[in-house]
Amino acid sequence: MIAHQRNTDKTLSSANLRDIYRTASLIRTAENKILKLLRSGAISFPFYPVTGQEIAPAVLAHCLGKDDQMVTIYRGLADQLAKGLSLFEVLGECIGHSAGLCGGTGGGMGIAKPELGIMMTTGIVGSGAPVANGLGLASQLQGTGKVVAVSFGDGATSIGAVHEAMHMASLWKLPVIFVCHNNQWAESTPFAEYSTIDRLSRRAEAYSMAGVTVDGADPVALQAVFAEAVERASSGAGPTFIESMTYRLCGHYYADQGPYMDKERLAQERDKDPVPALRARLIAEGHASIDQLDSIDAQVAAIVDADCARLLDTPDDAPTRKALRRHVYEDPDFVPVSRHAAPADPVPAAVRKGTMRDGFNEALSIALERDPGVIALGEDIADPAGGVTGVTRGLSTQYGLHRVRSTPIAEQAIFGAVVGAGLAGMRPVGELLMMDFLPVAMDQLISHAAKVRFMTGGQVHCPMTMITLIGQGNGAQHSQSTEAWLMHTPGLKVAYPSTPADAKGLLLTAIFDNDPCIVLECMSLLYSSGDIPEGDYRIPFGSAAVRREGSDVSIISYGATMTDALAAADLLAADGISAEVIDLRSLVPLDGHTILKSVAKTGRAVIAHRATEFLGASAEISSLINSELFGQLKAPVQRVAGDYTPVPKSTKLLGVYFQGAAAIVSAAKETL
Numbered sequence: 001m002i003a004h005q006r007n008t009d010k011t012l013s014s015a016n017l018r019d020i021y022r023t024a025s026l027i028r029t030a031e032n033k034i035l036k037l038l039r040s041g042a043i044s045f046p047f048y049p050v051t052g053q054e055i056a057p058a059v060l061a062h063c064l065g066k067d068d069q070m071v072t073i074y075r076g077l078a079d080q081l082a083k084g085l086s087l088f089e090v091l092g093e094c095i096g097h098s099a100g101l102c103g104g105t106g107g108g109m110g111i112a113k114p115e116l117g118i119m120m121t122t123g124i125v126g127s128g129a130p131v132a133n134g135l136g137l138a139s140q141l142q143g144t145g146k147v148v149a150v151s152f153g154d155g156a157t158s159i160g161a162v163h164e165a166m167h168m169a170s171l172w173k174l175p176v177i178f179v180c181h182n183n184q185w186a187e188s189t190p191f192a193e194y195s196t197i198d199r200l201s202r203r204a205e206a207y208s209m210a211g212v213t214v215d216g217a218d219p220v221a222l223q224a225v226f227a228e229a230v231e232r233a234s235s236g237a238g239p240t241f242i243e244s245m246t247y248r249l250c251g252h253y254y255a256d257q258g259p260y261m262d263k264e265r266l267a268q269e270r271d272k273d274p275v276p277a278l279r280a281r282l283i284a285e286g287h288a289s290i291d292q293l294d295s296i297d298a299q300v301a302a303i304v305d306a307d308c309a310r311l312l313d314t315p316d317d318a319p320t321r322k323a324l325r326r327h328v329y330e331d332p333d334f335v336p337v338s339r340h341a342a343p344a345d346p347v348p349a350a351v352r353k354g355t356m357r358d359g360f361n362e363a364l365s366i367a368l369e370r371d372p373g374v375i376a377l378g379e380d381i382a383d384p385a386g387g388v389t390g391v392t393r394g395l396s397t398q399y400g401l402h403r404v405r406s407t408p409i410a411e412q413a414i415f416g417a418v419v420g421a422g423l424a425g426m427r428p429v430g431e432l433l434m435m436d437f438l439p440v441a442m443d444q445l446i447s448h449a450a451k452v453r454f455m456t457g458g459q460v461h462c463p464m465t466m467i468t469l470i471g472q473g474n475g476a477q478h479s480q481s482t483e484a485w486l487m488h489t490p491g492l493k494v495a496y497p498s499t500p501a502d503a504k505g506l507l508l509t510a511i512f513d514n515d516p517c518i519v520l521e522c523m524s525l526l527y528s529s530g531d532i533p534e535g536d537y538r539i540p541f542g543s544a545a546v547r548r549e550g551s552d553v554s555i556i557s558y559g560a561t562m563t564d565a566l567a568a569a570d571l572l573a574a575d576g577i578s579a580e581v582i583d584l585r586s587l588v589p590l591d592g593h594t595i596l597k598s599v600a601k602t603g604r605a606v607i608a609h610r611a612t613e614f615l616g617a618s619a620e621i622s623s624l625i626n627s628e629l630f631g632q633l634k635a636p637v638q639r640v641a642g643d644y645t646p647v648p649k650s651t652k653l654l655g656v657y658f659q660g661a662a663a664i665v666s667a668a669k670e671t672l
């Protein structure tokens with residue numbers, strides 16, 4: 001509601017206090033109206049009321065400038081209205097209406113409006129904190145001076161993501177304010193039952209961060225701590241953790257009657273309800289007359305009523321697939337299986353010999369050179385190590401430690417920062433040391449990077465890239481090939497090169513793509529040599545390469561397994577069988593055109609990958625071939641892939657788990 005310059009005076013004038021009251025009154029009135037509409041059945045959605053928590057968001061928004069940014073949570077109505085959104089926009093989105101802020105795709109957990117600095121709302125407890133760091137990092141690197149506030153509840157302070165984020169923010173002195181609304185309940189668990197400390201602000205000490213607990217009903221005290229935090233952040237002195245003490249005067253969500261809450265305590269807290277208390281205080285201290293506050297309340301009520309009436313009168317658009325798919329990717333017509341012939345690879349002016357590692361390294365170097373918005377984050381990526389496998393070697397020396405940063409071992413914080421920097425318009429590249437650590441980073445990748453464009457109706461998007469290594473011969477926790485997890489997530493693009501040239505070409509495409517991309521590296525090929533095109537060489541996603549032409553059977557593979565596929569083709573040739581070998585190169589989008597063209601020619605297909613066969617990429621490809629070419633197939637499609645077990649350490653067992661070229665040869669012969 002208060003959209004203005006930053007206000008970091010430690011004291012509040014009467015006019016300031018009346019403004020803050022106006023915001024608090026708006027929040028409370030809006031909330032009461034929403035509850036009324038829910039009870040009447042006029043609307044329906046999972047509503048998380050903020051009753052009792054209105055004052056801190058009102059003061060925070062008063063203190064922050066319009067350009068300062070915010071990340072909030074499902075219980076975000078107060079933050080959103082205070083920062084300037086209308087109830088029409090927010091409630092419309094909450095009920096999934098096409099006139100809602102994001103077109104109804106995200107709901108109350110997808111609220112964003114970058115023009116007002118509302119960058120993200122999340123329904124994943126605690127996960128906004130690492131994203132706020134990324135926004136703060138972008139502010140720091142781009143020198144915009146923006147301060148980022150992230151709201152979360154007391155329960156969220158138990159989550160690793162918040163701790164990782166506090167650690168990283170303090171280490172890098174990020175301009176972030178961690179605002180913990182301690183409403184003394186984490187769902188139905190009271191604070192005392194899950195906390196070992198009396199004040200959550202003490203957690204800040206562990207991260208060498210300023211931490212303060214403040215009365216969440218006292219605007220004067222709140223202004224003093226917020227103003228100090230904003231000054232600290234904007235002066236480069238780093239983050240602050242603020243614990244705003246309140247009491248949740250309602251259930252966890254709308255229909256929760258709070259049977260677990262002590263009735264007497266609740267009644268006592270309701271007697272201290274901060275919104276009427278603020279009203280009484282302003283009158284008692286002479287900051288406002290009764291008439292002035294009545295007038296504010298009446299204006300606010302009129303706005304709330306008008307917004308709700310307008311929303312209920314607005315027809316909802318008919319649902320269409322076009323509307324559903326509009327903001328999954330930048331291209332509204334994106335489909336995971338492309339059916340059109342991809343353009344041929346660009347012809348490079350010159351090539352040189354190098355390894356796949358060199359290809360990745362050159363791609364990063366060119367991207368860093370071309371675009372100051374490109375940064376790289378990851379464990380040990382700065383020199384002298386230059387990454388555990390050397391993929392980033394030399395880059396921090398050339399482009400600076402501020403752009404090529406080694407991070408703490410904190411995957412949630414790393415990829416939260418990558419997501420946040422992406423939301424801020426940078427092109428961050430995060431190196432996940434090994435693909436096996438994907439589950440640790442998955443929340444940021446799956447719940448935020450992949451979904452934020454969709455949930456916000458295209459208002460924000462995340463042009464980030466993850467590079468990650470698939471190990472070799474190192475057992476169940478260091479050799480997994482879990483690309484199917486990623487392929488199964490709409491919003492992501494996935495590539496898995498098998499040559500140095502493709503490593504360079506696909507990574508450059510990924511970095512400059514406006515959707516989140518994952519480029520997989522494999523240990524078995526990382527040091528293999530080949531041609532690397534010079535300069536800014538890009539290969540479009542969705543473009544498979546025919547590595548070897550043939551007429552009897554199509555072998556379809558990608559990444560590390562290309563070695564087996566090509567070896568199998570040699571063995572088959574020795575037996576007089578002509579195999580065509582297709583290297584998919586990207587898995588999302590998948591080049592359906594090349595696959596179907598090849599199998600239409602040969603009438604036979606073997607799909608091979610090291611990843612688990614069950615529900616692996618080959619299942620989807622097999623389904624595509626069967627449904628499109630059923631009548632033309634000369635034999636059932638064969639699949640050669642990892643057994644339904646974890647990856648074994650023993651080399652001998654590994655040969656059982658995935659039987660390589662020999663199994664591909666057998667499968668191909670099965671089709672003849």
Ligand SMILES: Cc1ncc(C[n+]2csc(CCOP(=O)(O)OP(=O)(O)O)c2C)c(N)n1
Nearest residue numbers: 075123124125153154155156183185186187
């Ligand atoms: C990672 C994750 N775990 C669990 C949940 C389910 N959940 C939603 S709200 C909530 C309580 C969070 O309490 P707190 O952080 O204190 O915030 P409050 O709801 O009180 O504002 C839980 C457990 C979730 N959304 N995300």
